[in-house]
Amino acid sequence: MPWLSYQKALNRALGDELARDPAVFVLGEDVRVAVSNVTAGLFKRFGPDRVLDTPLSEQAFTSFATGAALSGRRPVIEFQIPALLYLAFEQIVNQAHKFSLMTGGQARVPVTYLVPGSGSKTGWAGQHSDHPYALFAHAGVKTAVPATPEDAYGLLTSAIRDDDPVVVFAPAAALGKRVDVDHEGLGPVPLGVGRVHREGQDVTVVAIGHLVHDALAVAEELADEVSVEVFDPRTVYPFDWDGLAASVARTGRLVVVDDSNRMCGLAAEVVATAAERFDLVSPPVRVTRPDGAVVPFALALDHAVQPDRAQLAAAITKVLKQ
Amino acid sequence: MALLTAVAHAPGSDVGLYRTVRLIRRFEERAVELVRSGDIVGGIHPYTGQEAIAAGVCAALRVDDVITSTHRGHGHVLAKGADPGRTLAELAGRATGLNRGRGGSMHAADFALGILGANAIVGANGAIAAGAAWAARQEGGDRVAVSFFGDGAVNQGVLLEALNLAALWRLPVLFVCENNGYATTLTVSDAVAGTITGRGAAFGIPSATVDGMDPRAVLDAAREAVDRARAGGGPSLVECLTYRFDAHHTWEHKARVRYRADDEVRSGRERDPVTIQGDRLSDEDRERVDAEVEYTVDAAVAFALGSPHPDPVGALDHLYATGMRARPGGGG
Numbered sequence: 155m156p157w158l159s160y161q162k163a164l165n166r167a168l169g170d171e172l173a174r175d176p177a178v179f180v181l182g183e184d185v186r187v188a189v190s191n192v193t194a195g196l197f198k199r200f201g202p203d204r205v206l207d208t209p210l211s212e213q214a215f216t217s218f219a220t221g222a223a224l225s226g227r228r229p230v231i232e233f234q235i236p237a238l239l240y241l242a243f244e245q246i247v248n249q250a251h252k253f254s255l256m257t258g259g260q261a262r263v264p265v266t267y268l269v270p271g272s273g274s275k276t277g278w279a280g281q282h283s284d285h286p287y288a289l290f291a292h293a294g295v296k297t298a299v300p301a302t303p304e305d306a307y308g309l310l311t312s313a314i315r316d317d318d319p320v321v322v323f324a325p326a327a328a329l330g331k332r333v334d335v336d337h338e339g340l341g342p343v344p345l346g347v348g349r350v351h352r353e354g355q356d357v358t359v360v361a362i363g364h365l366v367h368d369a370l371a372v373a374e375e376l377a378d379e380v381s382v383e384v385f386d387p388r389t390v391y392p393f394d395w396d397g398l399a400a401s402v403a404r405t406g407r408l409v410v411v412d413d414s415n416r417m418c419g420l421a422a423e424v425v426a427t428a429a430e431r432f433d434l435v436s437p438p439v440r441v442t443r444p445d446g447a448v449v450p451f452a453l454a455l456d457h458a459v460q461p462d463r464a465q466l467a468a469a470i471t472k473v474l475k476q
Numbered sequence: 477m478a479l480l481t482a483v484a485h486a487p488g489s490d491v492g493l494y495r496t497v498r499l500i501r502r503f504e505e506r507a508v509e510l511v512r513s514g515d516i517v518g519g520i521h522p523y524t525g526q527e528a529i530a531a532g533v534c535a536a537l538r539v540d541d542v543i544t545s546t547h548r549g550h551g552h553v554l555a556k557g558a559d560p561g562r563t564l565a566e567l568a569g570r571a572t573g574l575n576r577g578r579g580g581s582m583h584a585a586d587f588a589l590g591i592l593g594a595n596a597i598v599g600a601n602g603a604i605a606a607g608a609a610w611a612a613r614q615e616g617g618d619r620v621a622v623s624f625f626g627d628g629a630v631n632q633g634v635l636l637e638a639l640n641l642a643a644l645w646r647l648p649v650l651f652v653c654e655n656n657g658y659a660t661t662l663t664v665s666d667a668v669a670g671t672i673t674g675r676g677a678a679f680g681i682p683s684a685t686v687d688g689m690d691p692r693a694v695l696d697a698a699r700e701a702v703d704r705a706r707a708g709g710g711p712s713l714v715e716c717l718t719y720r721f722d723a724h725h726t727w728e729h730k731a732r733v734r735y736r737a738d739d740e741v742r743s744g745r746e747r748d749p750v751t752i753q754g755d756r757l758s759d760e761d762r763e764r765v766d767a768e769v770e771y772t773v774d775a776a777v778a779f780a781l782g783s784p785h786p787d788p789v790g791a792l793d794h795l796y797a798t799g800m801r802a803r804p805g806g807g808g
Contacts, residue, residue, distance in 0.1 A: 203614060209644070214603040214637030221607025221621075224592055225542070227614070229607075245634075249600060253593070254797045258576030260587040262797035294795070294802065317797040346800075392800060 158340075160331045163303040164192045164270060164324060166340070167310040168230065172200050175228060178314060181206040181215055182232030190234055192270045192324075212238050216245035216267075223263045224253070230266040230314055236284050236323070239269065247293045250319040265320075266313045272299075272323040273364065273413050274449055274456055283449035283456070287323050287362075288414040291391035291423070296320040296345055298389045301366035303333045305388055308343025316345065325413070327364035348394035350401060354383035357407040357470055360398065360424055361386055365411045365461060372466045380474055390420050398424070399432060407473045408438040411466050416442040436476035439469040487555075488535040488699075493691040494753040495765045496531035500524075500551040501750050502773045503560055504722075507550065507567055511726045515781060516567050520581045523551035525689075525721030528749035529654050530555035532694025533622060533714075536702045542590040542608050543622040544601035547582045548654075549594030552624050558586045560772055561779035570783035577786040578794060598659075599625060599632025602651060606638050609647040609705075618706040620648040628659025630672050639713070643679040646710035650701045651676065653713065654688060656720040657744075661735040676713030688716025689747045692756075719744035 158166070171178045180193055186207040188194040197205040208215040212233070219229035233239060239246070246267060253261040273285040290297040296318055300306040306324060313320035351366060352373050359382055361369035366386045373382035385401045387393050402408055408428050412421035421440040428438050441461045449456055485491035504524045510516045523530070526548070534543070534555035545552040553563055558574060566573030567581050574586050585593035592608060595601045605623035612619035629635050630653060642649045653672050657664055664672075676683030682704070686697045694716055701712035721744070723729055736744075754762050792802055 209637075209640060211637035211641065213634040214606070214641050217600065217603035217634065218607035218610065218638070218641060221544075221592070221604035221609075222611040223607070224587075224604070225608045225611035225615075227611045244597065244600070245603075248597060249595075249604070255792070255795045256575060256579045256583040257585045257587065257593060257794075258574070258578040259794035259797070260575070260585055261593070264797075296796075296800075318800070395803075 155334050155336050157332045158303045158335045158337070160303045160306050160324065161191055161270070161329045163307040164268070164310055165194055167307045168193065169196060169199065171311060171314045172196065172204055177226060178228045178230065179204045179206065180230045180232065181208050181219065183208055183210060183234055185232055190232065190270045192232060192268070212241045213245055216242040217249055219265045220245065220250045220253070220263055223265045224261055228264045228314060230268055233267060233269045234271070235282050236269050236272040236286060237281050239267070239286055239321070246319060246321070247295060251293060251295050254318065262317045263319050264317050266310070267319070267321045268310065268324070269322065270324045271326040271329060273325045273327060274460055275326040276456055277451070277453060279451040280448045285323065285325070285413040287321070287390050288418065288420040290321045291420060292418070295391065296389065297323070297391045298345060299323045299325065299363040300388060301328055301363055301386050303331060304335055304340060305343055305349070307340045309345070309388060311342040312345050315342065320345070323363065325364035328367070331367065343388065345389045346392035346394055348385055348387045348397035350383060350385055352382065352384040354381035354405065356381045356405055357409060357473055358383045358385050358398070358401045358405045359466070359470065360408070360410040362390060362412050362420060365413060368463050368466060369411055372463050372470065376467060376470060380470060382470060395427060402428065402432045402434065406433065406435040408432070408434055409441065409466065409469045409473055410438065411441040411461050413461060414442055415445055415447050416440065417445045436473045439472055441465045441469050488695055490753065490756045491761055491765060493531050493535060493695065494757055494762065495769065496535070496555050497527035497691055497750050497753050498765055498769045499560065499772065500527040500530060500554050502769050503554060503564070503776070504550060506773055506777055507564065508722065508726060510568065510777070516581070517569065518580060519726035520550070520567065521548040521725050522722035523548050525745065525749070526654055526656060526718045527551055528691040528694050528753070529652065529688050529716045529718060532691045533650070533652055533698040535695050536698035537620070537622065540590060541620050541622070542592050542605070542612070543624065544592050544605045545594040545624050546601065546626060547594065547596050547598070548626070549584060550581065553584045553586065553591055553594065556591050557589045558584070558591060560776035564776045564780035565783045568780045569785065570780055571786040572779070572783040599629035599635040601625065602635040602638035603641070605649050606642045606647050609642070609649045610645065613648060618648070620650060620702055620705040622650045622652060624652045624654065626659065627653060627655040627657070627664050627668065627672065629653070630668060630675055636675065639676060639679045639681060642711040643681050646708065648705035649711040650698065650705060651711060651713040653715045654718055655715055656718045658720065658724065658735070660724045661733060672715045673713065681711050681713050683713040683715070685715040685717060688718035689749045689752060691749060691753045721745050
């Protein structure tokens with residue numbers, strides 16, 4: 155079977171949806187020449203009415219997409235830099251997200267906000283290295299963080315077909331992942347359904363995005379000592395609470411590895427919900443970025459604020475001892 | 477019956493324009509009463525004094541054209557054809573309101589009539605209108621989009637970005653600036669460097685200033701801009717000089733914020749769009765329209781106040797277009 159990279163999976167999902175539905179179009183900065191590679195070949199294939207290069211006007215083109223969506227289109231906006239979402243937070247959270255409720259159900263805003271290269275890209279410093287998926291989960295905007303090429307394809311496809319706004323974070327650290335897949339077998343992955351990448355009996359590790367791969371590596375390293383189940387929610391909002399509950403019911407222990415800042419991050423919500431709903435045999439542990447982290451430039455400093463495998467291994471050991 | 481007489485007049489006729497400005501005026505006056513009585517909570521931003529703009533612009537539009545409106549949006553919504561009873565029911569937070577009581581004064585919308593909603597964030601709607609205009613052009617046909625905004629919005633970056641996009645892509649958008657002299661309490665001279673039409677001109681957008689108290693002057697300018705947009709000539713900006721007769725928001729009725737001299741308010745109210753347009757009608761026609769409007773507004777008030785309140789069980793109905801349900805709050 156052919157190899158599919160994560161980046162190519164995003165590209166393939168965009169191409170397939172553009173071909174399938176004439177209402178779909180892609181807009182963003184430098185999408186015509188595909189600076190990020192995610193839109194490679196699409197301009198040539200679909201033309202200027204379906205692949206729009208925008209000026210550097212994130213706020214206007216984000217609400218431009220809302221206006222087009224209110225009129226029946228299905229825009230996909232590519233944001234080159236995760237922090238651009240801060241600039242367009244009003245347009246996504248306060249406009250696009252609120253139209254359905256505020257209009258009493260008259261409006262739907264099927265916009266996809268795609269961030270290829272979220273989180274640290276190692277060496278891109280303070281304003282290019284954030285991973286703000288928890289902010290959108292907090293606001294109630296549907297948010298996916300695919301870990302693998304097939305889920306990148308499937309979740310982006312579902313996001314484009316969804317009638318609500320959806321943010322898709324494609325972690326920089328996952329973009330190079332490749333998988334041997336049958337292209338015919340690729341298909342939509344429903345929003346809100348998690349995936350158990352590795353079954354285990356002793357502890358459930360909830361891992362998000364690129365950290366799924368770290369969690370799988372740690373599980374393998376520790377395989378002689380502990381049986382680790384790796385649960386990937388795939389969408390952080392809606393979150394597959396039932397899927398997690400089933401996993402924790404099997405293991406009784408919980409570790410969360412999350413590329414959010416610790417304060418009010420996604421791991422905080424998972425641990426809080428676990429405390430309310432689940433019967434844990436030991437207190438859960440979070441592995442996250444520090445509170446309020448600003449990613450420093452120098453590589454050693456950048457790495458120092460990212461959740462890492464050693465921290466995860468220590469966390470697993472800790473919940474097992476208690 | 478009085479109702480039947482005005483219906484026969486086109487919105488852009490003198491009788492039609494008068495009917496619209498009179499309807500908005502009486503609707504707003506009754507809405508202010510309902511704020512005072514507590515039937516409308518949260519207050520409103522009254523449109524009184526600015527009626528000529530909504531009436532003139534919307535008379536230049538077809539039902540399939542779209543508008544985006546502002547926090548001071550009742551006039552636009554009514555002029556585009558929304559049912560006064562359902563509009564007032566929305567202001568009063570009733571289940572029968574345009575938005576089922578989920579939007580209120582600042583978000584009134586009727587998508588079936590191309591009313592993509594009032595919007596509570598100043599300057600936010602220009603880019604939405606630009607996107608709607610682009611989508612309309614993609615579909616073929618010659619539909620246009622209108623973005624209404626106030627003088628305060630011309631200092632919002634997103635609106636300036638939207639002007640650039642609209643000009644760059646020659647989108648069929650009409651940007652209508654209602655310059656009532658004040659961004660809440662801040663005067664235009666204290667807020668705007670350069671000019672409002674200068675902002676349009678900087679992007680190569682045909683930009684004109686008109687008398688925003690005269691419905692016919694607004695209609696003429698709007699028709700020219702709409703014709704240009706339909707013909708593929710791109711966006712226009714029309715600055716309508718106007719004066720807000722009432723408070724920025726009804727909280728001022730209690731708060732007594734002082735920022736306009738009594739003399740200024742008195743002289744500002746001397747040129748009244750309802751009077752200006754009414755003087756163009758025979759006494760007989762005017763009285764007929766007045767009676768019809770009273771009937772309509774009375775019926776709207778009766779409908780709104782007689783309508784049920786929405787069931788709190790469904791407070792977050794429509795949060796997601798797909799029907800997805802959110803986890804409950806409380807202790808659940």
